[in-house]
Amino acid sequence: MKNVAKNLMFPLIAVVAAxxxxxxxxxxxxxxxxxxxxxxLTSAFTxxxxxxxxxxxxxxxxxxxxxxxxAFKCGLLNIGAEGQLIxxxxxxxxxGLVLPGWPALLVVTLSIxxxxxxxxxxxxxxxxxxxxxxxxxxxxxIMMNFIAAGLIGWLxxxxxxxxxxxxxxxxxxxxxxxGAPVGPHIPRxxxxxxxxxxxxxxxxxxxxxxxxxxxxCVIVYVFLWKTKWGYELRAVGVxxxxxxxxGISIARNIVLAMFISGMLAGMVGVNEVLGYRYRYYxxxxxxxxxxxxxxxxxxRNHPAGVLLAxxxxxxxxRSSLFIQIFTDHVSKDWVVILQATIILFVACEAVFRGGAxxxxxxxxxxxxxx
Amino acid sequence: xxxxPKNAVEMHGxxxxxxxxxxxxxxxxxxxDHSIHAxxxxxxxxxxxxxxxxxxxxxxxxxxxxxDGEPRALKSPRDAIALGLGMVHQHFMLVEPLTVTENIxxxxxxxxxxxxxxxxxxxxxxxxxxxxxxxxxxxxxxxDLSVGQQQRVEILKTLYRGARILILDEPTAVLTPGEVEEMxxxxxxxxxxxxxxxxxxxxxxxVLALSDNITVMRxxxxxxxxxxxxxxxxxxxxxxxxxxxxxxxxxxxxHPSGAVLTVRDLSLRGRExxxxxxxxxxxxxxxxxxxxxxxxxxxxxxxxxxxxxxRKASGGQVLLEGAPIDALDxxxxxxxxxxxxxxxxxxxGMLLPFDLAANSILGVHRNAPMSGPVLLHGHVITTRADxxxxxxxxxxxxxxxxxxxxxGGNQQKLIVAREFDIKPRLVLVAQPTRGVDIGATEFIxxxxxxxxDExxxxxxxxxxxxxxxxxSDRIIVIYEGRIAGEVDPRxxxxxxxxxxxxxxxxxxxxxxxxxxxxPDDAPLSADSR
Numbered sequence: 001m002k003n004v005a006k007n008l009m010f011p012l013i014a015v016v017a018a019x020x021x022x023x024x025x026x027x028x029x030x031x032x033x034x035x036x037x038x039x040x041l042t043s044a045f046t047x048x049x050x051x052x053x054x055x056x057x058x059x060x061x062x063x064x065x066x067x068x069x070x071a072f073k074c075g076l077l078n079i080g081a082e083g084q085l086i087x088x089x090x091x092x093x094x095x096g097l098v099l100p101g102w103p104a105l106l107v108v109t110l111s112i113x114x115x116x117x118x119x120x121x122x123x124x125x126x127x128x129x130x131x132x133x134x135x136x137x138x139x140x141x142i143m144m145n146f147i148a149a150g151l152i153g154w155l156x157x158x159x160x161x162x163x164x165x166x167x168x169x170x171x172x173x174x175x176x177x178x179g180a181p182v183g184p185h186i187p188r189x190x191x192x193x194x195x196x197x198x199x200x201x202x203x204x205x206x207x208x209x210x211x212x213x214x215x216x217c218v219i220v221y222v223f224l225w226k227t228k229w230g231y232e233l234r235a236v237g238v239x240x241x242x243x244x245x246x247g248i249s250i251a252r253n254i255v256l257a258m259f260i261s262g263m264l265a266g267m268v269g270v271n272e273v274l275g276y277r278y279r280y281y282x283x284x285x286x287x288x289x290x291x292x293x294x295x296x297x298x299x300r301n302h303p304a305g306v307l308l309a310x311x312x313x314x315x316x317x318r319s320s321l322f323i324q325i326f327t328d329h330v331s332k333d334w335v336v337i338l339q340a341t342i343i344l345f346v347a348c349e350a351v352f353r354g355g356a357x358x359x360x361x362x363x364x365x366x367x368x369x370x
Numbered sequence: 371x372x373x374x375p376k377n378a379v380e381m382h383g384x385x386x387x388x389x390x391x392x393x394x395x396x397x398x399x400x401x402x403d404h405s406i407h408a409x410x411x412x413x414x415x416x417x418x419x420x421x422x423x424x425x426x427x428x429x430x431x432x433x434x435x436x437x438d439g440e441p442r443a444l445k446s447p448r449d450a451i452a453l454g455l456g457m458v459h460q461h462f463m464l465v466e467p468l469t470v471t472e473n474i475x476x477x478x479x480x481x482x483x484x485x486x487x488x489x490x491x492x493x494x495x496x497x498x499x500x501x502x503x504x505x506x507x508x509x510x511x512x513x514d515l516s517v518g519q520q521q522r523v524e525i526l527k528t529l530y531r532g533a534r535i536l537i538l539d540e541p542t543a544v545l546t547p548g549e550v551e552e553m554x555x556x557x558x559x560x561x562x563x564x565x566x567x568x569x570x571x572x573x574x575x576x577v578l579a580l581s582d583n584i585t586v587m588r589x590x591x592x593x594x595x596x597x598x599x600x601x602x603x604x605x606x607x608x609x610x611x612x613x614x615x616x617x618x619x620x621x622x623x624x625h626p627s628g629a630v631l632t633v634r635d636l637s638l639r640g641r642e643x644x645x646x647x648x649x650x651x652x653x654x655x656x657x658x659x660x661x662x663x664x665x666x667x668x669x670x671x672x673x674x675x676x677x678x679x680x681r682k683a684s685g686g687q688v689l690l691e692g693a694p695i696d697a698l699d700x701x702x703x704x705x706x707x708x709x710x711x712x713x714x715x716x717x718x719g720m721l722l723p724f725d726l727a728a729n730s731i732l733g734v735h736r737n738a739p740m741s742g743p744v745l746l747h748g749h750v751i752t753t754r755a756d757x758x759x760x761x762x763x764x765x766x767x768x769x770x771x772x773x774x775x776x777x778g779g780n781q782q783k784l785i786v787a788r789e790f791d792i793k794p795r796l797v798l799v800a801q802p803t804r805g806v807d808i809g810a811t812e813f814i815x816x817x818x819x820x821x822x823d824e825x826x827x828x829x830x831x832x833x834x835x836x837x838x839x840x841x842s843d844r845i846i847v848i849y850e851g852r853i854a855g856e857v858d859p860r861x862x863x864x865x866x867x868x869x870x871x872x873x874x875x876x877x878x879x880x881x882x883x884x885x886x887x888x889p890d891d892a893p894l895s896a897d898s899r
Contacts, residue, residue: 226745226746226748227741227744227745227746228735228736228741228744228745228746231728231731231735231746232735234724235721235724235732238721238722238723238724239717239720239721239722241714241717241718242717242718242719242720242721242732243721244680244700244718245678245680245700245710245712245718245719245732245733246700246701246732246733246735247679247699247700247701247702247703247704247733248701249699
């Protein structure tokens with residue numbers, strides 16, 4: 001328990017410190033920090049709209065956060081979540097487009113599988129290159145991002161767009177009719193809560209994918225800490241030499257970690273295509289893949305931490321527009337500054353740790369004279 | 371008419387804390403001028419810490435230091451060097467591509483105008499080398515020198531800076547027996563020329579042979595200060611550990627059975643075709659301990675890695691009880707009863723951030739009952755870890771602790787516990803007691819002999835000749851990837867083995883059988899060798 005508290009403390013300090021810095025910036029441009037804090041809390045956490053949008057934005061952050069975290073547990077840096085979620089989203093839409101008229105449940109299932117497979121492969125290739133040739137995954141995953149953007153953009157533009165549609169998006173797999181989607185899709189929160197007698201506005205994009213995200217958190221936790229494969233994966237991340245000594249295949253686990261990472265990133269496509277737009281919309285991601293790195297960092301690569309961090313980032317995204325509208329001088333970039341500041345503080349944890357230790361006397365005895 | 375002997379160094383009440391750890395607890399010691407003073411103790415006793423305080427790396431929280439009778443504040447090594455102190459560390463700080471002279475003047479270069487006056491530096495280095503019998507060529511490239519010679523370069527570095535008080539940290543750790551003798555001669559020579567020498571070591575026999583006075587440290591405190599004349603091996607060990615210690619391994623005759631491990635023509639080519647192992651062939655039988663003696667870097671590390679399945683050989687064959695195992699990975703070898711205690715326990719043997727329970731299953735984690743088809747069986751793992759930790763005296767016996775919280779000796783005991791739990795047929799042990807305190811060393815040695823008596827075959831690789839000689843039933847000496855010879859530890863002398871370790875051949879007529887090991891209670895005066 002003490003361990004959990006200690007692990008939560010530093011990210012918490014980083015977040016609080018970042019908000020204080022953000023407050024100073026608000027003061028500088030001439031607005032009230034308290035107003036901004038209030039706008040943040042009310043727009044993100046109150047009302048169906050607030051919670052709905054916060055959790056909807058949090059969903060992709062959960063997936064990419066988990067993706068980066070799993071890779072990191074194996075000692076790998078997956079910077080390619082962005083490309084992985086693009087190919088996954090396209091794959092999900094593609095399945096819907098090439099199987100018109102098939103039973104919706106089947107199409108949806110195949111779509112989800114396609115998204116996971118596409119994301120997995122897109123990350124698995126850099127994994128293979130690392131395992132076989134030692135190619136650094138930071139470089140290969142970034143390159144795969146560019147390839148994904150170009151490839152999928154071209155496919156959408158030349159082959160899957162509606163004739164004459166100026167927007168770079170695919171044909172729809174489902175259409176909204178009278179406020180409810182018709183065609184293969186996964187239900188929105190309104191449809192899920194309706195039978196329970198809870199009214200939730202149908203215009204809110206929060207959908208079943210959020211529950212998939214929660215499930216993913218649990219599955220990742222169980223996989224990493226309760227299964228023998230998770231043990232092997234983490235062992236490789238902690239000490240490849242010791243893992244090899246224990247008969248664990250380093251190459252296999254590198255590929256596996258990257259594949260799982262890509263699968264998780266690919267689930268963003270499910271949220272986007274099957275839960276929200278019902279088509280592939282190029283550039284739908286405002287950098288979810290990269291934010292996932294920040295979310296994983298803040299959540300200390302643990303599913304519980306990732307969940308909390310993702311909700312925070314979701315809340316920030318949700319409130320950004322309100323902050324822009326209801327203040328005189330603060331724009332929605334304030335939220336981006338805040339996210340960046342959080343990352344900086346978390347990354348400087350080493351400096352923090354020294355100071356906080358002197359305050360709280362919770363020390364890690366260093367090894368003396370051995 | 372004589373002056374009262376002065377004290378080169380006095381340390382009074384030195385206390386140092388690192389966080390919650392009290393590394394030095396009111397240390398009092400006195401080093402006489404023109405003497406060789408040994409500071410001994412187990413790992414973690416605090417001897418390196420107190421010397422690092424003397425040399426200015428750390429500042430003591432309490433206490434005072436007197437150099438030549440004057441109280442001094444030592445805030446950095448620069449202060450220490452200015453006062454005539456010099457330190458030679460266990461891990462050398464040399465730049466291999468540079469020459470001896472360049473290394474020695476690094477940081478204290480003599481200037482002539484704008485250029486470094488290497489001519490003057492070389493002359494001075496040669497002068498010092500001759501004066502103290504160090505036999506080092508100022509123009510030699512450090513990378514080409516032997517380990518013993520590199521160490522002498524480190525000593526020259528301190529002398530060049532005018533050191534009168536030399537501190538040597540584990541000076542004989544990397545030397546062959548012959549080089550150890552040479553080092554002793556040099557140190558005695560330095561003492562004769564007025565230097566004061568402090569050596570930090572855990573090798574009791576050497577301390578008795580070389581030093582004038584001894585300070586014994588235990589758990590951060592001084593357990594005793596005494597002149598070497600009054601010391602015995604058994605007495606010192608008792609002071610170091612606080613209880614009776616069995617120094618010589620108590621073992622019965624070996625009764626070996628059939629061959630368990632057969633190595634045939636094992637070869638390994640390194641980069642550029644260099645032969646790391648050259649057609650090595652040998653056997654280890656059940657119920658015997660085969661020791662491999664040799665200076666590090668002659669292929670032992672690679673040999674053990676090949677036998678453990680961590681590296682592929684270039685040629686040859688490895689048979690376990692007659693069946694070839696070359697294609698098997700470490701996990702499969704462990705299933706067949708091959709245990710491996712690795713020489714680098716941090717890089718190979720442990721997952722340091724994981725807890726003891728997680729470490730206790732490394733290498734057997736896929737076996738029932740530790741795990742099922744998917745899940746790890748946490749309860750089984752914890753219970754088994756508790757049992758192992760208790761049976762092998764791992765301290766503290768808390769399996770939820772991360773492995774890095776344990777001392778070296780306890781980490782090693784955990785590894786031994788884990789490996790022996792598979793009831794091995796063959797045990798590959800490399801450097802089992804490196805960085806391990808005397809108590810744990812004793813324990814591990816005893817366990818190895820127990821396992822041998824139960825019929826296991828044990829291959830022991832160690833750079834500690836004493837360990838090899840006291841544990842092994844047979845010894846083979848490895849040199850440049852080949853077997854230089856096989857000896858019987860009961861009759862071969864240290865000198866004979868030492869010669870083979872450096873590639874020479876012992877004299878045709880072997881030396882008369884001499885008791886090879888030190889009796890426990892032999893008091894040796896400082897100049898008996």
